[in-house]
Amino acid sequence: MADPRPAGQAPAENRLQDLARYILEERERRRWHFPRAVFDEIPWEILLLLYASESRSLSRDALVNGILVAPAVVDRWIDYLEREALLHRIKESGESAAFQLAPAGLASLELYLRDRLQRAEAGDAARKPGNGAGLPGWCVALLLLAAALLSAAMTWFLVAA
DSSP: OOOOSOTTOOHHHHHHHHHHHHHHHHHHHHHHHSSSOOOOHHHHHHHHHHHHSTTSEEEHHHHHHHHTSOHHHHHHHHHHHHHTTSEEEEEEETTEEEEEEOHHHHHHHHHHHHHHHHHHHHHHHHHSTTOOOSOOHHHHHHHHHHHHHHHHHHHHHHHHO
16 A cells, blocks of 8 residues: 655644644634634633633632733733633722623633533544444534523523513
8 A cells, every 4th residue: 555645844844734733723723613712822821711710710810820921912812712701700909800701701712621521532532442332523513502591591580680
């Protein structure tokens, strides 16, 4: 069987190209879960830092220190994420502000992370002989989306009542 790689391309280079394609695919997947948002790595890191924190909330200073960019840049992205209803301000006293994920941001992020986890587990299961039972990925994603929409609707109803 002929080698499918271009002449002179080493196996490590092919794996690096595959990794580059995978990274691009993951960025595109974010757009499935955050359709209106324009994503750069900074707002993505803000969302992940908030989600990963114990209290699911962080001060502005903690976000600046966690991302290591100029505070003004973080402030612009926080404003953007607030406008997109992905996070909200929970406290502000003088220069100190704290933020947490808004319900829509939390739901979208959890859908994305569940999808990512499912894809990773499906990849692991596919490598094991004899595995393969379960729902197709699109079906699970649809169920998760329905659950998130139901949760958002219930939250809206409770807040509006």
